[in-house]
Amino acid sequence: MDDDQFRIETRSIHAGQEPDEETGALMTPIHANSTFEQDAPGDHRGYEYSRTGNPTRTDLEENLASLEGAEYGRCFASGMASINTVLNLLEAGDHVVTGNDVYGGTHRIFTQVYEDYDLEFSFVDMTDLEAIEEAFRPETELLWLETPTNPLMSIVDIEGAATIAHDHDALCAIDNTFATPYLQNPLELGADIVSHSLTKYLGGHSDVVGGALLTNDEDLDEEFGFYQNSVGATPGPFESFLVLRGTKTLPVRMDRHCKNASAIASWLEDHPDVDRVYYPGLESHPGHEIARKQMNDFGGMLSFELDASLEEASEVVSATEVFTLAESLGGVESLIEQPAPMTHAAIPREERLEAGLTDSLIRVSVGIEHVDDLIGDLEQAFEAALN
Numbered sequence: 355m356d357d358d359q360f361r362i363e364t365r366s367i368h369a370g371q372e373p374d375e376e377t378g379a380l381m382t383p384i385h386a387n388s389t390f391e392q393d394a395p396g397d398h399r400g401y402e403y404s405r406t407g408n409p410t411r412t413d414l415e416e417n418l419a420s421l422e423g424a425e426y427g428r429c430f431a432s433g434m435a436s437i438n439t440v441l442n443l444l445e446a447g448d449h450v451v452t453g454n455d456v457y458g459g460t461h462r463i464f465t466q467v468y469e470d471y472d473l474e475f476s477f478v479d480m481t482d483l484e485a486i487e488e489a490f491r492p493e494t495e496l497l498w499l500e501t502p503t504n505p506l507m508s509i510v511d512i513e514g515a516a517t518i519a520h521d522h523d524a525l526c527a528i529d530n531t532f533a534t535p536y537l538q539n540p541l542e543l544g545a546d547i548v549s550h551s552l553t554k555y556l557g558g559h560s561d562v563v564g565g566a567l568l569t570n571d572e573d574l575d576e577e578f579g580f581y582q583n584s585v586g587a588t589p590g591p592f593e594s595f596l597v598l599r600g601t602k603t604l605p606v607r608m609d610r611h612c613k614n615a616s617a618i619a620s621w622l623e624d625h626p627d628v629d630r631v632y633y634p635g636l637e638s639h640p641g642h643e644i645a646r647k648q649m650n651d652f653g654g655m656l657s658f659e660l661d662a663s664l665e666e667a668s669e670v671v672s673a674t675e676v677f678t679l680a681e682s683l684g685g686v687e688s689l690i691e692q693p694a695p696m697t698h699a700a701i702p703r704e705e706r707l708e709a710g711l712t713d714s715l716i717r718v719s720v721g722i723e724h725v726d727d728l729i730g731d732l733e734q735a736f737e738a739a740l741n
């Protein structure tokens with residue numbers, strides 16, 4: 355389909371998806387298949403071997419590229435495999451500037467895998483463009499950022515950050531997992547590469563792990579294809595199918611995620627047991643103005659600080675009945691977690707407090723249930739645990 359002609363609600367359903375030529379089947383078939391017939395050596399119909407390319411994966415890659423407004427898309431076995439592929443572009447001695455609050459797995463692959471291959475990383479406060487600028491060195495080849503960040507929903511000025519990267523002849527890559535292409539399109543704002551964990555909102559049903567890289571740069575796309583084939587961290591056809599099934603409803607799901615999160619953020623802000631709410635849609639959020647400029651809405655993730663101890667906050671997250679106590683995010687069901695003893699437990703307490711991750715901080719991935727049931731559930735959990 356001609357992408358420029360249609361809006362994202364239409365592209366999410368139709369891009370990369372044509373009825374099967376042979377049977378007319380509407381849905382993309384799951385091509386459970388490792389190898390493909392050749393008519394003569396080297397003479398094939400576009401596919402030879404499924405690590406290199408698989409038709410179900412291709413349909414997903416076209417669909418995701420269209421959603422992100424990108425020329426090219428490549429899918430990987432997980433969000434981490436996507437991130438690994440971007441790092442594969444670098445060489446020993448190269449330097450990377452990144453955020454001091456990047457996703458834990460990203461921090462781990464940077465420091466525990468690639469520092470051993472002589473890449474160097476600087477972790478800075480990405481909300482401060484001057485701090486980004488100062489961190490650049492002659493050997494800086496990549497600026498890696500997330501926005502909104504986890505778990506405090508800090509907002510990074512994508513256009514400003516990309517300009518700095520390009521002034522230094524470095525690539526700007528953005529992990530757009532939290533916002534999704536429905537809410538934010540970093541390529542339009544100057545980024546060179548967008549990375550997604552498909553495990554979250556794009557899959558949307560907490561039933562699949564996957565990743566993707568999108569770009570408008572043909573050379574980068576070719577390199578990503580080389581690493582898909584050479585490293586082999588590609589998704590199978592079942593996973594590709596599940597994500598395709600998810601992206602069809604991305605716009606309607608995101609509308610509800612945003613609406614529910616916004617209502618819960620406002621309710622929390624007025625609640626006497628809550629000290630502080632982090633949601634970019636609130637005017638009290640320091641990144642609100644930039645978020646309004648670069649996002650279409652404010653997403654389904656938020657966090658808040660209770661006027662309570664670590665133990666009391668643990669009791670709250672254990673007392674919810676609709677919210678499930680679990681890590682991860684982006685599914686239709688609401689999840690709740692406490693970063694201090696869970697997702698961010700590896701960070702020493704002093705360092706954690708300095709970064710604003712207090713003992714009583716609670717993060718929620720707001721699902722698409724009825725908002726009154728979600729607010730009622732938080733209310734009963736507060737009452738059960740705090741009084």
Ligand SMILES: *Cc1c(COP(=O)(O)O)cnc(C)c1O
Pocket residue numbers: 432433434435457459460500529531532550551552553554563564565
């Ligand atoms: C989950 C996540 C990842 C990693 O993705 P996986 O699919 O779990 O490998 C990377 N970045 C962000 C922001 C995430 O939330």
